[in-house]
Amino acid sequence: MPDHFKLLKTDSSTSARRGRLQTRHGTIETPIFMPVGTQGTVKAVTPVQLRDIGAQIILSNTYHLNVRPGSELIRDLGGLHKFMGWDGPILTDSGGFQVFSLAKLRDIQENGIAFQSHLDGAKLFLGPKEVMTIQKNLGSDIAMVLDECPPWPCEREMCAKAVERSYRWAKLCKEISTDNGFLAAGHHVFAIAQGSTFDDLRREAAESLAALDFPGYAVGGVSVGEPEPEMLKQVGATTPYLPADKPRYTMGLGTPPQLLKMIALGVDMFDCVMPTRVARNGLVFTPDGPINLRNEQFRTDPKPIVEGLNNYTTNFSRAYLRHLAVAGEMLSGTLLSIHNLHFYLDLMAQARAHLEVGDYGPWHKAWVERYETGLAAG
Amino acid sequence: MPDHFKLLKTDSSTSARRGRLQTRHGTIETPIFMPVGTQGTVKAVTPVQLRDIGAQIILSNTYHLNVRPGSELIRDLGGLHKFMGWDGPILTDSGGFQVFSLAKLRDIQENGIAFQSHLDGAKLFLGPKEVMTIQKNLGSDIAMVLDECPPWPCEREMCAKAVERSYRWAKLCKEISTDNGFLAAGHHVFAIAQGSTFDDLRREAAESLAALDFPGYAVGGVSVGEPEPEMLKQVGATTPYLPADKPRYTMGLGTPPQLLKMIALGVDMFDCVMPTRVARNGLVFTPDGPINLRNEQFRTDPKPIVEGLNNYTTNFSRAYLRHLAVAGEMLSGTLLSIHNLHFYLDLMAQARAHLEVGDYGPWHKAWVERYETGLAAG
Numbered sequence: 001m002p003d004h005f006k007l008l009k010t011d012s013s014t015s016a017r018r019g020r021l022q023t024r025h026g027t028i029e030t031p032i033f034m035p036v037g038t039q040g041t042v043k044a045v046t047p048v049q050l051r052d053i054g055a056q057i058i059l060s061n062t063y064h065l066n067v068r069p070g071s072e073l074i075r076d077l078g079g080l081h082k083f084m085g086w087d088g089p090i091l092t093d094s095g096g097f098q099v100f101s102l103a104k105l106r107d108i109q110e111n112g113i114a115f116q117s118h119l120d121g122a123k124l125f126l127g128p129k130e131v132m133t134i135q136k137n138l139g140s141d142i143a144m145v146l147d148e149c150p151p152w153p154c155e156r157e158m159c160a161k162a163v164e165r166s167y168r169w170a171k172l173c174k175e176i177s178t179d180n181g182f183l184a185a186g187h188h189v190f191a192i193a194q195g196s197t198f199d200d201l202r203r204e205a206a207e208s209l210a211a212l213d214f215p216g217y218a219v220g221g222v223s224v225g226e227p228e229p230e231m232l233k234q235v236g237a238t239t240p241y242l243p244a245d246k247p248r249y250t251m252g253l254g255t256p257p258q259l260l261k262m263i264a265l266g267v268d269m270f271d272c273v274m275p276t277r278v279a280r281n282g283l284v285f286t287p288d289g290p291i292n293l294r295n296e297q298f299r300t301d302p303k304p305i306v307e308g309l310n311n312y313t314t315n316f317s318r319a320y321l322r323h324l325a326v327a328g329e330m331l332s333g334t335l336l337s338i339h340n341l342h343f344y345l346d347l348m349a350q351a352r353a354h355l356e357v358g359d360y361g362p363w364h365k366a367w368v369e370r371y372e373t374g375l376a377a378g
Numbered sequence: 379m380p381d382h383f384k385l386l387k388t389d390s391s392t393s394a395r396r397g398r399l400q401t402r403h404g405t406i407e408t409p410i411f412m413p414v415g416t417q418g419t420v421k422a423v424t425p426v427q428l429r430d431i432g433a434q435i436i437l438s439n440t441y442h443l444n445v446r447p448g449s450e451l452i453r454d455l456g457g458l459h460k461f462m463g464w465d466g467p468i469l470t471d472s473g474g475f476q477v478f479s480l481a482k483l484r485d486i487q488e489n490g491i492a493f494q495s496h497l498d499g500a501k502l503f504l505g506p507k508e509v510m511t512i513q514k515n516l517g518s519d520i521a522m523v524l525d526e527c528p529p530w531p532c533e534r535e536m537c538a539k540a541v542e543r544s545y546r547w548a549k550l551c552k553e554i555s556t557d558n559g560f561l562a563a564g565h566h567v568f569a570i571a572q573g574s575t576f577d578d579l580r581r582e583a584a585e586s587l588a589a590l591d592f593p594g595y596a597v598g599g600v601s602v603g604e605p606e607p608e609m610l611k612q613v614g615a616t617t618p619y620l621p622a623d624k625p626r627y628t629m630g631l632g633t634p635p636q637l638l639k640m641i642a643l644g645v646d647m648f649d650c651v652m653p654t655r656v657a658r659n660g661l662v663f664t665p666d667g668p669i670n671l672r673n674e675q676f677r678t679d680p681k682p683i684v685e686g687l688n689n690y691t692t693n694f695s696r697a698y699l700r701h702l703a704v705a706g707e708m709l710s711g712t713l714l715s716i717h718n719l720h721f722y723l724d725l726m727a728q729a730r731a732h733l734e735v736g737d738y739g740p741w742h743k744a745w746v747e748r749y750e751t752g753l754a755a756g
Contacts, residue, residue: 040701044708046690069677069701077680077697085693299447302455312424315463319455323418323447330422333708 004188004215005247013361015239015266018352021216021247023057023089023141024186025081030247030268031351033259033344034059034091036276039068040084043276044333045341047086053311053342054349057089057141059271062134063098067117067124071137079139091142091271093251094131094173094192097149097220108148108165128172132189136182143182144218144251145173147192152226159196163205166194166220174212188215190249196221197230199237206241216247219267223253232261239266256285256347257371260364263351270348275340280333282325285343287367288374293336298322305339309346313339382566382593383625391739393617393644396730399594399625401467401519402564403459404434408625408646409729411637411722412437412469414654417446418462421654422711423719425464431689431720432727435467435519437649440512441476445495445502449515457517469520469649471629472509472551472570475527475598486526486543506550510567514560521560522596522629523551525570530604537574541583544572544598552590566593568627574599575608577615584619594625597645601631610639617644634663634725635749638742641729648726653718658711660703663721665745666752671714676700683717687724691717 009018019030035042035050038061042050050058060080065071074083081087096113099106103115103124112127128146135143147166150159170191177183191209195202209217219238222231235250242248249269250262259270275285282294284305291298293305301318313321313335324332354363387396397408413420413428416439420428428436438458443449452461459465474491477484481493481502490505506524513521525544528537548569555561569587573580587595597616600609613628620626627647628640637648653663660672662683669676671683679696691699691713702710725745732741 039705039707040698041707041709044712046709046712048690068705069697073678073697076678077695083695083698083701085698300451300454312426317455317461319447319451320418320461320463323461327417327446329417329419330708330711331419331424334422334424334712 005245007245009355011264011355011360012358014264014364016263016351016355016360016364017266017268018355019247019268021268023188025087025089025141026056028056028089029352031259031263031348031355032056032269033348034269034271035341036060036271036273037084037086038273039064040074040080042337042341044280044330044337045276047084049312049334049338050086050341051088053338054345055088055341057091058086059091059093060084060138061095061098062092062131062138063095063102063126065092065138066095066134067119071134075137075139081139089141090138092135092138092140092144094144094146095126095134096131096146097251099126100149110165112146128169129176132173132176132180132182136177136180136187140187142188142190142216143177144190145170145192147194147220149221149224150194150196152196152221152224152230154196156198156201159194159198159201162196163194163201166192167205167208170209170214171212174214183215190214190216190218190247192218192220192251193238193242194221195234195238197226197234202234202237203241206238210241210243214246216249217242218249218251220251222250228258231258232265235262235267236265256344257368259344259347260351260368264361264364272344275344276337279336279340282322282332282336284336284339286374287370289371289378290375291378293318293322293325295322306343309339309342311338311342313342383623385623387733389642389733389738390736392642392742394641394729394733394738394742395644395646396733397625397646399646401435401566403465403467403519406434406467407730409637409641409726409733410434410647411726412647412649413719414438414649414651415462415464416651417442418452418458420715420719422658422708422715423654425462427690427712427716428464428719429466431716432723433466433719435469436464437469437471438462438516439473439476440470440509440516441473441480441504443516444473444512445497449512453515453517457515459517467519468516470513470516470518470522472522472524473504473512474509474524475629477504478527488543490524506547507554510551510554510558510560514555514558514565518565520566520568520594521555523548523567523569525572525598527599527602528572528574530574530599530602530608532574534576534579537572537576537579540574541572541579544570545583545586548587548592549590552592561593568592568594568596568625570596570598570629571616571620572599573612573616575604575612580612580615581619584616588619588621592624594627595620596627596629598629600628606636609636610643613640613643613645634722635746637722637725638729638746642739642742653722654715657714657718660700660710660714662714662717664752665748667749667756668753669756671696671700672703673700684721687717687720689716689720691720
């Protein structure tokens with residue numbers, strides 16, 4: 001797929017990039033945040049509500065969908081886009097991370113991972129062949145390779161083995177998706193660079209995977225418990241060795257400032273369950289840090305959550321949204337998820353605009369400072 | 379308010395009526411079903427989604443809103459319409475029924491009911507003055523009088539006392555809402571006729587309240603545990619003694635066939651939590667009776683819930699909706715509530731159309747027969 005990614009502009013004072021990624025279901029302007037629809041639905045939000053707030057692409061989870069309702073069923077019903085009523089691009093993870101975090105009694109073998117379903121204990125197996133078949137069944141626009149995600153902290157020897165195994169599995173995934181026509185049909189497959197806290201292993205992982213010429217690359221093994229400086233250091237130790245003309249993705253993170261800091265390190269794509277998960281507990285994002293609408297101080301507050309951030313939730317006062325959250329109403333989850341997702345998507349739109357203007361460096365520093373000042377005061 | 383209700387047509391073979399009710403927030407075509415928004419939200423559904431499926435008016439609960447967040451707060455924030463983002467008509471019940479069904483340690487006194495909040499045990503009191511003040515604070519388009527709802531079954535002496543007290547409270551409610559300008563401003567106040575299973579008490583309640591010239595009337599004390607024939611008998615014992623030129627409302631019910639049967643008895647307005655409550659458990663209505671989407675038989679079903687009933691949920695297959703319900707996803711509650719509410723609203727639209735054509739009698743009998751045949755087979 002020649003020219004599926006265009007690097008439109010690079011920032012002068014940081015490694016930030018403005019790009020454009022073509023997929024079978026439309027174009028994605030980067031940097032971009034992807035709302036997470038783990039079980040084939042972004043929790044509490046409809047596809048049309050996602051469109052309304054400018055979602056360009058969503059993420060769904062191979063592990064969960066394969067356990068329930070099963071990828072063959074989704075294939076037989078026309079694929080994941082049709083199944084869940086979302087006609088934009090979909091990225092699916094490979095399921096590997098969930099096997100490590102959710103499944104019971106996992107056993108890492110040379111050709112994959114044997115484990116038990118977190119739902120009913122059924123014995124399952126995921127190898128390169130299985131994850132690529134499942135993602136083909138789903139019809140993913142961007143499929144991820146199977147990788148081994150080492151924990152944090154991690155011994156060097158174990159990490160080196162994980163990097164080696166992840167390389168071998170990535171190579172197999174590419175071969176499988178070449179042979180079965182998945183890549184030729186315009187689907188993308190992204191590789192995942194591991195390496196934990198070891199800079200040389202990070203570089204080795206990135207360079208060896210780059211040589212395999214994938215349509216895109218993820219920095220894996222971050223946001224697994226390490227402190228933020230360590231996370232940023234690992235990303236910074238990886239991106240320089242990934243090809244500049246391919247999109248870069250950090251999986252499963254982060255806070256709004258973390259996204260801006262990672263963009264400055266050259267990352268283009270993000271996903272995170274945080275905006276929707278915390279919304280269901282009454283927590284919403286503002287440019288001055290997050291606030292919990294359940295707090296008494298918002299009981300009579302007639303203002304919208306964030307003035308000027310126009311979405312459906314803006315029609316409602318903090319007082320009303322607090323009432324819904326305190327009363328445990330489902331509409332609270334919906335309206336606060338819409339707000340939080342829009343906050344993330346709008347932040348990415350702002351980042352793209354400042355990359356185009358050319359002042360991303362100072363802008364993102366000021367944005368982060370305001371947010372973190374509010375957070376500290378909050 | 380002269381001519382606030384127009385009786386457009388009466389059915390030849392039943393007592394069904396086609397009417398039009400003017401309110402401060404727009405016109406309501408009757409017969410009509412009112413989605414229930416107990417705590418200032420129709421559970422899991424946004425106001426714009428309600429508009430999309432043709433909701434003309436919604437109901438909200440005085441008791442709940444007064445306990446939390448409080449009616450003064452809602453008044454200070456511009457009234458319930460603004461608070462919850464619904465600019466159509468709102469009917470509020472008086473809270474009396476909830477005091478009987480929810481509150482602890484209630485004590486019926488001559489000038490009202492003393493009780494404890496079901497949330498925190500706080501000592502509260504609702505009399506005619508209180509319920510009319512609360513509903514004025516909320517800005518209800520249609521306010522209900524305070525009444526005493528006797529249980530089923532009920533001794534005649536207790537029922538007679540409830541009818542007498544309800545009459546006295548209704549008279550007071552009318553005087554209060556006349557004196558404070560509520561009625562003159564175009565808000566409506568509906569009286570509630572009790573009488574349990576005693577035909578003569580039903581008639582006495584209806585006639586005495588009719589003499590007070592309310593803008594509308596409810597048949598109260600039905601759907602409190604009695605079998606359906608008894609419920610229909612009580613409604614049939616009340617409606618003939620209510621003024622023909624005022625809207626009639628049965629509170630808190632019922633199944634789709636019950637609505638059609640009550641329309642045939644001369645009822646114009648309905649509300650019920652059933653469509654949204656059962657939706658949250660996977661149960662959806664079809665012309666052939668309700669089905670539970672959690673059932674295995676829908677696992678691979680590519681059809682929408684009901685062919686030809688076009689709403690947002692029609693975009694999704696039964697297989698997908700089953701997946702959401704089984705996985706416990708919030709979107710299931712939203713999409714199935716949209717379907718069930720639309721099913722009820724569309725049924726009322728069909729009833730209005732058949733009243734206009736003039737074949738309501740045979741049409742509603744055929745509709746009920748198909749539904750009940752499916753239900754028996756189901």
